[in-house]
Amino acid sequence: MSPYRSGRRDSAWKPPGVDAVERSWRSPLRGPWLTAVYGSVLLIALPLVIITGLLDYAAYGPRFDQAFPTHVGWLRLPTFDWPTRPSWLFRVTQGLHVTLGIVLIPVVLGKLWSVIPKLFAWPPARSPAQVLERLTLLLLVGGILFQIATGVLNIQYAYLFGFDFYTAHFFGAWVFTGAFVAHVIIKFPRLVTALRSRPLSAELRTPPAATRPEPPDPDGLVAADPGPATLSRRGAVGLVGGGALLLGALTIGQSLDGPLRHTALLLPRGRQPGPGPNGFPVNRTVAAAGVRPEQTGAGWRLTLHGGGRTVTLDRPGLLAMAQHTAALPIACVEGWSTRQTWTGVRLRDLAALAGVADPASARVSSLEQAGLFRTAVLASNQVLDPDSLLALRVNGVDLSPDHGYPARVIVPALPGVHCTKWVAEIDFQERTDG
Amino acid sequence: MAERLHARYGAAPWHLVVVTAAIVLAGWVALRLADEATFGRMLLWFVGAAIAHDLVLFPVYASTDRVLRALVRGRVTLLNHLRFPALGTALLFVVYSPGILRLGETTHEAATGQDQRPYLPRWLLLSATLFLLSGVTYLLRRRRQVSAQRSDSA
Numbered sequence: 001m002s003p004y005r006s007g008r009r010d011s012a013w014k015p016p017g018v019d020a021v022e023r024s025w026r027s028p029l030r031g032p033w034l035t036a037v038y039g040s041v042l043l044i045a046l047p048l049v050i051i052t053g054l055l056d057y058a059a060y061g062p063r064f065d066q067a068f069p070t071h072v073g074w075l076r077l078p079t080f081d082w083p084t085r086p087s088w089l090f091r092v093t094q095g096l097h098v099t100l101g102i103v104l105i106p107v108v109l110g111k112l113w114s115v116i117p118k119l120f121a122w123p124p125a126r127s128p129a130q131v132l133e134r135l136t137l138l139l140l141v142g143g144i145l146f147q148i149a150t151g152v153l154n155i156q157y158a159y160l161f162g163f164d165f166y167t168a169h170f171f172g173a174w175v176f177t178g179a180f181v182a183h184v185i186i187k188f189p190r191l192v193t194a195l196r197s198r199p200l201s202a203e204l205r206t207p208p209a210a211t212r213p214e215p216p217d218p219d220g221l222v223a224a225d226p227g228p229a230t231l232s233r234r235g236a237v238g239l240v241g242g243g244a245l246l247l248g249a250l251t252i253g254q255s256l257d258g259p260l261r262h263t264a265l266l267l268p269r270g271r272q273p274g275p276g277p278n279g280f281p282v283n284r285t286v287a288a289a290g291v292r293p294e295q296t297g298a299g300w301r302l303t304l305h306g307g308g309r310t311v312t313l314d315r316p317g318l319l320a321m322a323q324h325t326a327a328l329p330i331a332c333v334e335g336w337s338t339r340q341t342w343t344g345v346r347l348r349d350l351a352a353l354a355g356v357a358d359p360a361s362a363r364v365s366s367l368e369q370a371g372l373f374r375t376a377v378l379a380s381n382q383v384l385d386p387d388s389l390l391a392l393r394v395n396g397v398d399l400s401p402d403h404g405y406p407a408r409v410i411v412p413a414l415p416g417v418h419c420t421k422w423v424a425e426i427d428f429q430e431r432t433d434g
Numbered sequence: 435m436a437e438r439l440h441a442r443y444g445a446a447p448w449h450l451v452v453v454t455a456a457i458v459l460a461g462w463v464a465l466r467l468a469d470e471a472t473f474g475r476m477l478l479w480f481v482g483a484a485i486a487h488d489l490v491l492f493p494v495y496a497s498t499d500r501v502l503r504a505l506v507r508g509r510v511t512l513l514n515h516l517r518f519p520a521l522g523t524a525l526l527f528v529v530y531s532p533g534i535l536r537l538g539e540t541t542h543e544a545a546t547g548q549d550q551r552p553y554l555p556r557w558l559l560l561s562a563t564l565f566l567l568s569g570v571t572y573l574l575r576r577r578r579q580v581s582a583q584r585s586d587s588a
Binding site: 073074102105106109112113116119126127128129130132133135136138139141142143145146148149150152153156157158159160161162163164167168171172174175178179181182185186208230231235239242243246247250265266267268269271273281282283284285287288402 | 453454463475487514530534545546557
């Protein structure tokens with residue numbers, strides 16, 4: 001008789017090695033309480049990451065088909081005009097999304113450590129319910145690790161995965177969110193019971209020598225044959241919390257200005273690209289954009305379209321117009337941001353000059369020939385904000401080539417990639433609704 | 435009816451609704467992406483991420499810990515003063531490896547105008563600092579322990 005057949009008849013049959021694996025889980029710390037502590041941190045923080053992620057998608061302007069991926073079917077959320085106030089809005093949503101996402105990595109790893117014996121539990125499933133639930137767990141674990149991996153690689157510009165980041169990170173987020181919601185609904189009662197089983201304050205005062213395993217639990221998280229504790233639960237929580245603090249301390253700098261920026265020691269945006277007023281990060285160099293010096297020299301012209309009219313301006317002409325100065329952050333989807341003082345012509349003045357004082361939208365095009373962001377559409381509120389500029393200068397000097405000389409867009413709370421550099425044309429659209 | 439479902443399925447009907455919803459959503463996403471030329475890679479990375487964690491990363495750090503435990507032979511304080519900086523070093527490597535290993539040098543340079551050279555020495559320096567801090571606190575704790583024992587025996 002084959003072991004397989006005897007296994008079907010006799011539920012006590014196990015493949016060789018199962019008992020050895022079960023005995024090899026020695027940590028006395030594993031148990032519902034510790035899992036619930038890590039779980040409750042994720043339960044509170046992950047929704048923030050999910051919501052800020054969706055907000056960042058909204059900030060890209062899905063209404064103008066410029067949020068990627070563009071075709072999302074039923075996952076299309078109600079569109080709204082991304083506000084220009086407060087001007088630090090995108091800086092905060094995107095900074096929170098990236099920083100919190102990174103800070104949670106040790107918590108995710110700790111949570112996975114606490115439940116990993118269940119992956120090897122025998123039998124793999126006792127009922128159809130368990131089969132389906134384990135499938136959602138693959139979506140949950142694969143989902144969170146996929147989101148972490150793609151996100152972490154994206155902010156470091158290492159596109160090892162060879163697929164489109166936006167598509168993968170957007171749809172990956174939905175797969176994860178679905179599994180996350182299901183997991184929370186199913187496990188929430190367990191989480192509450194587990195947290196109540198041991199008071200946090202008492203647990204945080206227990207030293208390793210007094211640390212005992214939790215009583216056996218229905219989920220089988222507690223080791224069958226636990227060894228002596230080498231770490232208290234306080235230590236385990238502290239270890240994960242310390243890891244989170246370490247990552248936070250090395251990441252938050254990319255959202256800060258001043259000397260604290262350098263604390264992002266291992267990230268591209270902790271570094272100051274050169275000295276002087278133009279010494280702040282760029283997202284695309286002039287060389288990478290393929291914009292040649294002869295295009296931006298004295299022969300450069302800005303072309304405005306609107307209402308059948310075309311206006312052409314050179315740089316001295318723009319400098320002769322009313323200049324406005326605003327201190328505005330520029331924030332990128334990679335989570336970094338910086339506040340600088342920009343000077344230039346108000347976009348609404350240019351709209352009026354083009355004969356469309358109250359435009360429905362404006363399409364800004366760059367001298368760049370290729371690239372996903374060579375054009376960007378600004379909504380009406382983004383054109384009309386008094387701080388929305390076609391900037392010619394920054395921090396009191398001309399823009400550097402990398403920052404978009406001769407002219408670039410800067411709009412409050414607009415994602416950095418839509419603050420088009422090396423602007424060649426602005427096409428103001430009239431309202432059609434009268 | 436509900437009881438029969440419960441007995442056959444192994445959980446309450448709402449459980450079936452919840453897990454089915456999550457699976458249907460994932461299935462719908464997969465169908466939507468199936469036309470993408472890179473769909474296979476996405477799937478590979480999705481499943482691969484779970485496998486890489488469960489069957490590579492976890493066994494590696496669990497067995498490293500086992501080796502460490504065997505080496506320190508019961509000196510729990512020493513064990514933890516090695517564990518903490520080692521995990522910190524590994525965590526920094528996992529999160530910031532693209533910079534440390536200089537992966538994606540060209541895209542990094544196109545985006546930032548800078549190379550990736552500083553990250554490896556910085557990571558080494560940070561890791562050394564973690565071990566140093568841990569080592570110093572370990573020695574201080576031991577000295578306090580030893581002097582406490584002396585005053586006990588005196």
